Amino acid sequence: MLVRSLLVAGAAYFSSLAAAGQQQPIAYVPTDGVTVSGSLEVVNGKATIGNDGSITAGDKTANVTLARGGEVRLCASTTVRLTRDRSITPDSGKDSTALMLSLDRGALEATYKTGSYSDVLLTPDLRILVSGPGDADLKMRVNQKGDTCIDNHGDNAPYITVTSQFEGGVYRVKPNQRVLFEHARPGGVVMTTPNREYNVKFETLPAGKFRHQDHRFEWSRSEFQEWANRVATAHRYEVAFLPVGTEDALLGAPTQMAIFRRKN
Numbered sequence: 001m002l003v004r005s006l007l008v009a010g011a012a013y014f015s016s017l018a019a020a021g022q023q024q025p026i027a028y029v030p031t032d033g034v035t036v037s038g039s040l041e042v043v044n045g046k047a048t049i050g051n052d053g054s055i056t057a058g059d060k061t062a063n064v065t066l067a068r069g070g071e072v073r074l075c076a077s078t079t080v081r082l083t084r085d086r087s088i089t090p091d092s093g094k095d096s097t098a099l100m101l102s103l104d105r106g107a108l109e110a111t112y113k114t115g116s117y118s119d120v121l122l123t124p125d126l127r128i129l130v131s132g133p134g135d136a137d138l139k140m141r142v143n144q145k146g147d148t149c150i151d152n153h154g155d156n157a158p159y160i161t162v163t164s165q166f167e168g169g170v171y172r173v174k175p176n177q178r179v180l181f182e183h184a185r186p187g188g189v190v191m192t193t194p195n196r197e198y199n200v201k202f203e204t205l206p207a208g209k210f211r212h213q214d215h216r217f218e219w220s221r222s223e224f225q226e227w228a229n230r231v232a233t234a235h236r237y238e239v240a241f242l243p244v245g246t247e248d249a250l251l252g253a254p255t256q257m258a259i260f261r262r263k264n
Contacts, residue, residue, distance in 0.1 A: 017199065022172045025049060025067045026049055026050070026053075026084050027067055027084060028046055028048055028064075029047050029049070029062060029063070030057055032045060033057075035056040036049075036053060036055055037054045038050075038172030040053050046151070047083055051084045052083045053081070054079060054080070055072040055080055055081075055082065056074075057076050062078075064080075066099070070111055072108055072109070072112075073109045074108050075106055075108065077106060077111075078103070078107055078108060079104065079105075080101055080103050080108060081101070082104070083217075084097060085097075085100055085119075087105045095237075097115070097117075098115070098117035098119055100119070100217060101119070101121045103140070104123070104142065105143070107139070108140055110137075110138045110140075111135075111136060111138075112135075113135050113136070114130065114133060114134050114135070114136055114158045115132065116132070118131040118219070124146060124230070124234055125148065125165055126162055126163065126164060126165060127163045127165055128140075128163075130160055132158055132159070134157050134159065134175075135157070136157070136158050137153040137154045137157065138150070138152060138157075146234070147180060148181045149181075150162065150179050152173045152174065152176075153176060154176065154205065155175055159172070160173040162181065178241060187261070187262050188261050188262065189260040191258045192244060192256065192257045192258075193229070193255070194210075195219075195224075195253060195256045196218040196220050196223075196254060197220050197221060198251045198254045199218070209236070219256075221256055228260075231260075237262055238263060239261075240257055241256065241257065241258055
């Protein structure tokens with residue numbers, strides 16, 4: 001019944017994409033022992049992930065094939081959300097799709113040839129940018145405390161930079177280097193991000209584009225709040241949300257703010 005529901009939902013999704021001329025899957029994964037959700041289609045035991053999907057490995061490794069080439073392997077019980085980078089307009093080239101992978105806990109291995117655009121890996125604490133040129137042979141593990149181990153293997157490894165979501169600062173993981181980023185719990189953190197819903201108010205901004213060329217993603221209010229609440233729960237913080245700028249009754253404010261306070 002679940003697979004049938006996914007098939008119907010996925011078929012409807014891809015029909016709408018086809019109508020818009022935008023049907024381009026980002027990944028494929030066998031459904032045996034794997035839980036999938038989001039924008040997808042399931043046929044003959046294989047899920048085709050559209051622009052946004054979540055994959056959870058069961059009691060064994062899940063092998064995810066990237067449509068542009070390469071593979072991501074999820075260790076048992078690991079959940080990853082795969083999203084197309086909306087700041088990039090895909091063209092006919094296989095390397096024109098930039099991906100965002102979100103991982104709260106667990107481990108993954110990724111092997112692929114980097115493309116023209118950087119990929120982003122998000123954990124509750126870190127933003128990891130994988131940039132070419134190079135052949136990615138990347139291993140990453142996030143434990144229950146949020147400690148994150150990154151192994152950038154290979155002499156031709158890509159350029160990897162790591163930024164703290166909370167404290168700022170940038171660190172480069174060099175080829176053949178393994179780095180452990182230990183978890184930190186500051187007393188308070190203030191974060192702001194553009195409200196994507198408000199973008200339609202900017203007359204000179206083309207539909208679907210970001211406000212600035214260095215933005216890798218922009219969240220709606222519900223997306224930002226879902227992420228912030230998940231991070232707060234995982235790390236024992238309280239979080240409150242405030243608008244920044246003049247609010248539109250329907251679209252909200254231009255910028256959104258989350259204030260995290262550590263629980264005692």
